[in-house]
Amino acid sequence: GRDDYASRDGRSAQLIARKDPVVYNRDWSQAPIAQHHIQHYQQHGYMVLDDVFSSQEIERFNAELLQLRSSDSVKRARETITEYSSGDVRSIFAVHKMSAIFQQLAEDARLVDLARFILNDEVYIHQSRLNYKPGFRGKDFYWHSDFETWHVEDGMPRMRALSMSISLTENNNLNGPLMLVPGSHQQYAVCEGYTPDNHYQTSLKKQEYGVPSDACLSTLIDQKGVKAAVCKPGSVIIFDCNTMHGSNSNITPYPRSNAFFVYNAISNQVQQPFCGRPARPEYICSREAISALKPLKVNAHT
Amino acid sequence: GRDDYASRDGRSAQLIARKDPVVYNRDWSQAPIAQHHIQHYQQHGYMVLDDVFSSQEIERFNAELLQLRSSDSVKRARETITEYSSGDVRSIFAVHKMSAIFQQLAEDARLVDLARFILNDEVYIHQSRLNYKPGFRGKDFYWHSDFETWHVEDGMPRMRALSMSISLTENNNLNGPLMLVPGSHQQYAVCEGYTPDNHYQTSLKKQEYGVPSDACLSTLIDQKGVKAAVCKPGSVIIFDCNTMHGSNSNITPYPRSNAFFVYNAISNQVQQPFCGRPARPEYICSREAISALKPLKVNAHT
Known part of the structure; x- marks a missing residue:
């Protein structure tokens, strides 16, 4: 069939309308958080x-x-x-498989229940990572x-996934905070160029393809x-898989860290990459032995 | 004699106390601006x-x-x-010699009278430039x-100079604004390393020597x-020659431009560079035919 979200396929750069819902669940009275947050997410x-996580929990992370x-x-x-x-560690992928503490965080009901609500499906971790943006040289x-x-490199069919970034440090205006373009999730930016072999080996440091015009x-x-x-630390930034985002450098001495989990609807599991190239490694894109997460109730104060 | 501000001379990185005044004029009642500004400058x-320059003037610049x-x-x-x-223009030096409009701006009484007051001397332009930090890729x-x-590369003897940056665009938190370290002007950061030949040819793009630890x-x-x-456009940022400053990158679409003039006390003219290497070119450091600026009264609304 036709690829609704083709990109890097020879077409010129252009914006096309999103063809999928944003909040899949229509009964917002069932949301695990206040409805005005859901409204904001739908719109922006x-x-x-x-204050989703306590300072004791953040200390532990x-x-x-x-x-x-x-x-x-x-x-x-x-x-x-x-x-x-510098050779310093910038990101660690698949951290929910590497660390029991971050596995527990990925399964935390405060995150999973919300992901399940928005996507109106069971969910699994498409990708996880720890991001560390150092002070001075971020x-x-x-x-x-x-x-x-x-979509292009992993074969994710539809826009039915979201990211949750758990702030482990202060995110202020000057230490390279996550910047988002409100409303950008409603349009899809078709990118020029193509996908080179083993793009992931360089794109995780500096992306040259899949860059919007x-x-x-x-x-x-x-x-x-x-x-x-x-x-502040303990906050969670949740954004749709198609929301345009980026961040400036950080010469302040204040590092910026977060734990990052991508929840995908179980019905939206990845297929073959749409670019026709080999799939990226398992630690960047979960493909094998996928099973739905069971929300884990954590006592925030232990 | 002994060099009070030796740097890149084999000593380890360290902070030493400033040995010069900040505001040289002691009679603040004579200041051309409100005294609380002078107090802020002295302290921070x-x-x-x-609103130093009108929107019509900024449009012209x-x-x-x-x-x-x-x-x-x-x-x-x-x-x-x-x-x-990209090859795009980032800075143009000696702009007060290249453009009648920016020459007039450099001599504008709103700037020169204030420089003369703070430095308590006649002043000349040590360096001038137009800075353009592009959107997306600043x-x-x-x-x-x-x-x-x-001091090291130009042979400026004492801390008796200041910079004035005239904002030609909005400077917001996210487009890579000038960041300053309040109070840093009272200490001098001795830097490690040395000064290579023709350092200016690379240091204006990316500085590797003269970098504080x-x-x-x-x-x-x-x-x-x-x-x-x-x-906002039309504002002027004035900072002491020894105030630590820098800026983050700018991926927002909003460019950031300013006209930048360094006023030096006429009694503080440059000598031979303290690093023992040849002087930098005249367009980076005025050395020849120096004469005191005559403040030019400009009608802001013509």
Whole structure:
């Protein structure tokens, strides 16, 4: 059949309308959070929930992050992405398989119940990672829609996935916070170019393909501008798989860390990549032995 | 004699106390602006003055900037610094010699009278430039004290100079605004390393020498944090020659431009560079035919 979200296929850069719902569940009275958050998410493509995790929980996550980042075996693991210049750890993929603490976090009912509500389906982890943007030398991440890559390179069929970023540090205006383009989730930016072999090996450091054009970005941003997700540790930023986002560099001494989980509807499991190239490795895109997450009730104060 | 501000001379990175005044004039009742601004400058090493230039004046400056940036001869001029990757114009040096409009701005009494008051001397232009930080792909500028470079590479004897940045665009939190470290002007960060031959040819794109250590920066920033000079077109940011400053990258579509003039006390004219290497070119550091500026009274509304 026709590919509703073809990209990097020779067409010129352009915006096309989204062909999928955003909030799949129509009975918002059943939402596990206040309805105005759901309304904001539907309209803008993201929401920020404050105080989801306690300071004790965040301390525990940060201690685990520190241990992982300083482990020699983690540094050498193929799941670990390092900075071009310094060699410092920038991201650790598949962290829910590497660490019991982050596995528990991925399954936490505060996250999973909300993902299940929005996607109106059982969910599984499509991708997970720990992101560490160091102080002084944190690099920028250019604008992108995650779905464009997940569709083209991973074979994710529809826009029925979302990301949750659990803030482990302060995100202020100046330390390279996540910036989102409100409303951008309703349009799909077809990208020019193509997908080279083994693109993932370089794209995780600096993306050169699957990059939206200046004209598409300007059109999206002209509508409602740019919003920085400024928030405290323990907050959760939730955004649709097609919301355009990026971040500036960080020369302040304040690092920025988060745990990042992508929940995909179980009915939206990945197929063969639409670019016709081999699938990306399992640690970047779950493909084998997929099963629905069981929400784990955690006592926040233990 | 002994060099009070030696740097890149084999000593380890360290902070030493400033040995010069900040506001040289002691009779603040004679200041051409409100005294609380002078107090702020004395204490924090910078001040932001709003609405110094009218929107008509800013329009005129921006039109001239656009013309200079798109001129082929300007693009090829050695005074012009281009982006590493794109080749776009990033800065144009000695702009007060290249453009009658910016010469007039450099001599404008609103700027010159204030520089003369703070430095308590006649003043001349040590350096001038137009800075253009493009939207989408604006690069970051790492933390630095201008004086460190002006002393080591240009032979500026004392801390008796200041910079004025006239904002030609909106400076918001997200488009890579100038960030300053309040109070940092009272300490001098001795830098490690040395000064290579023709350092200016690369340092204007990316500085590798004269870079303060992480420890020195952390100490300076721990005192009062980091401030972003968020302001509107027509504002002027004034900062001491030794105030630590820098800026993050800019992936937003909003470019950031300013006209930048360094006023030096006529009694503080440059000597031979303290690094013992040849002087930088005249367009980066005025050395020949220096004469005091005569403040030019401009009718803001013509």
